[in-house]
Amino acid sequence: MPNIVHRVGIEASQIAVYKALTKQEGLAGWWTRPNGDGANVGARMQFIFKRGGPTMEVIELVRLKRVRWRCLDGPAEWKNTELTFEIGRFGSETVVLFRHRGWKAECDFMAHCSCKWAYFLLSLKSLLEDGRGTPFPVDRHISEWG
C-alpha cells in the first residue's frame, strides 16, 4: 500500500518536538487545534477544521521518540490509516520522520495530503525554530481540498 513519508530536521530539543506532537497547545501551533491533549495512549482527539475534522486515537507513545495515531474518523480515505512521528537526533538537529500509512490507493487526494503534510511539518519546524507556525487556517489553499 502507498505511504506518505516526510523527514524534517528541527533546531529544537526532542522534548520540545515531543510536546508539540502530544499537547493540545503544541498541536494547535502547527497543524490545528484538537479538543484535548494526545499525551496518553488511548486518548482520542478530534482536530478542528472548518467543516469538522479527523479523530485520532493515540495508539503508541515512546517518550521523546515516537508518537503514533490511528485515524478513527475523518475523510473516507483516512479511516484506519496510521500516522507515525519518529523523533531522533542527527547532529545538532532533532529529526522527525513522518509516515502516513494504510492508504488503499495512490489517489489524487493522497497526493494533495502529501503536499499538505509537508507544509504542516515545515510549520512545526517554524513553530519550534521561530516561535510561529503556519497552522490551519492557512493563508492560501494547496488545491481544492484545502
Add this chain to the structure above:
Amino acid sequence: MPNIVHRVGIEASQIAVYKALTKQEGLAGWWTRPNGDGANVGARMQFIFKRGGPTMEVIELVRLKRVRWRCLDGPAEWKNTELTFEIGRFGSETVVLFRHRGWKAECDFMAHCSCKWAYFLLSLKSLLEDGRGTPFPVDRHISEWG
C-alpha cells in the same frame, strides 16, 4: 516500489505552468537553474546546486499536459528514477500532479526529498501566482541533505 506524489492547484494558465516546467528561466524560478531548456524530448538538463546537481533527460512531452524526465545522474538513489508532472484543469485552477517514481526503498533520503519536493512545488505555485518563487538556494535547509 515507493513513490513520492504531490498535487498542487495553481491560479495560472496551463501554458504558464507548462513553460515553468520546460523553459530554463521557468525552472530556475522555482527549483534551480538548469544548463538549458527542457522543451524537446531528448533534451538533457543538468540542474545546478551547490555541489553539482542531477541530470535529467526529457523522455516525454505532451504540450500543456505532461512533462516526464528520467534522472540520468545525480544522487545514487535518484539514478534511473522518473519524474512526471501531469497538468490539468480543475475549476479555476491548473492542477499539477507530480510523481517521482522508481525509488528502490522508502529510505530517509526519500522522506527528505518528499518534503523538499512539496516545498519546491509550492515555490512553483508562488512563482506563478505572485511572480516570485523560492528556488535554490533556500533560506533554510529542511534536513541534513539541504
